Amino acid sequence: MLRRAVSAFCYAAARAIPALRQRNIALPQLPFLRASLIPGLNSDYQSVTLSWPFSSFRPRDYSLPNPSWSPQMLRLYNYYNNLCEQDGEGGKKEIGPWIRLPSYNRTVKYATGGQCLSKVLQAKARLFTRNIEEEGAAFEYAMFLNTEEKAAVCVFQAGPLLEGPVGNLHGGAIATIIDTVTGALSIYLGGLVVTANLNVNYRSPIPLGSVVLVHAALEKMEDRKIYISCQVTSSDGSKLHTEATALFVKVNVGHLFER
Ligand SMILES: CCCCCCCCCC(=O)SCCNC(=O)CCNC(=O)[C@H](O)C(C)(C)COP(=O)(O)OP(=O)(O)OC[C@H]1O[C@@H](n2cnc3c(N)ncnc32)[C@H](O)[C@@H]1OP(=O)(O)O
Numbered sequence: 001m002l003r004r005a006v007s008a009f010c011y012a013a014a015r016a017i018p019a020l021r022q023r024n025i026a027l028p029q030l031p032f033l034r035a036s037l038i039p040g041l042n043s044d045y046q047s048v049t050l051s052w053p054f055s056s057f058r059p060r061d062y063s064l065p066n067p068s069w070s071p072q073m074l075r076l077y078n079y080y081n082n083l084c085e086q087d088g089e090g091g092k093k094e095i096g097p098w099i100r101l102p103s104y105n106r107t108v109k110y111a112t113g114g115q116c117l118s119k120v121l122q123a124k125a126r127l128f129t130r131n132i133e134e135e136g137a138a139f140e141y142a143m144f145l146n147t148e149e150k151a152a153v154c155v156f157q158a159g160p161l162l163e164g165p166v167g168n169l170h171g172g173a174i175a176t177i178i179d180t181v182t183g184a185l186s187i188y189l190g191g192l193v194v195t196a197n198l199n200v201n202y203r204s205p206i207p208l209g210s211v212v213l214v215h216a217a218l219e220k221m222e223d224r225k226i227y228i229s230c231q232v233t234s235s236d237g238s239k240l241h242t243e244a245t246a247l248f249v250k251v252n253v254g255h256l257f258e259r
Pocket of ligand 1: 101103179180181183184193194195196197223224225247249251
């Protein structure tokens, strides 16, 4: 079943990528679908986490503005989003080094039918940071990658359901958003990865409801290992809230379904 699903994915990817190129849809805009990640083309460790555009169903992108966003959140989002398009010749928009990552509330279920996860579980599974339906209640965030600098910035608004010490953000929620941003950068850089190590230093509390920036940058890559550094700062960058280092290790698809 798993082999059949992976083959189907490869076949669909091999057909879709030239079509995307013909339509001038830049592959880096689809962070989990790069030619270098297609099985057999380049790497032993592939990314297969996104079903769209291979099915007609296009999932909701949760990283787009919604009414719960504060003016500050919206301003920062617009600032980074504007960096994602550059003026080219004749006023044509071109893709620059910045790309905005879409964000969905579940991972692909292609390989799980009855064999690796039960259908009930697969139907209910939701990405941890996107599993609360109420807008603004928990993690509101949008991630942007600088593909030249191999760095990421996340604009993060911390909702009231993430309380830890009174009025402030829970340390586990801070670690979660750090894992998510460093993980997204690592997936972009290396394909399918898992967190092997996450080291967090909490420097100053983050007030609930505030908007902070999560900065992540590649430190080095060694074989299967990707080392990322991370800082969480106030939205103007003047205050350091949290520092972290993370190690991600490339895995193959089978590793995720070992039971
Ligand atoms: C847009 C959406 C974005 C969403 C992003 C979300 C990201 C979230 C990511 C996660 O949270 S993943 C979930 C939490 N992580 C796990 O469950 C991983 C569990 N651990 C494992 O699966 C394995 O231990 C692991 C794949 C990490 C390593 O096992 P392997 O058998 O494949 O490799 P091995 O143990 O040989 O280690 C490979 C290299 O990594 C090194 N290594 C592994 N674990 C390490 C560790 N903990 N600390 C330091 N180094 C480590 C290891 O020394 C070795 O270095 P060398 O190649 O130099 O010898």
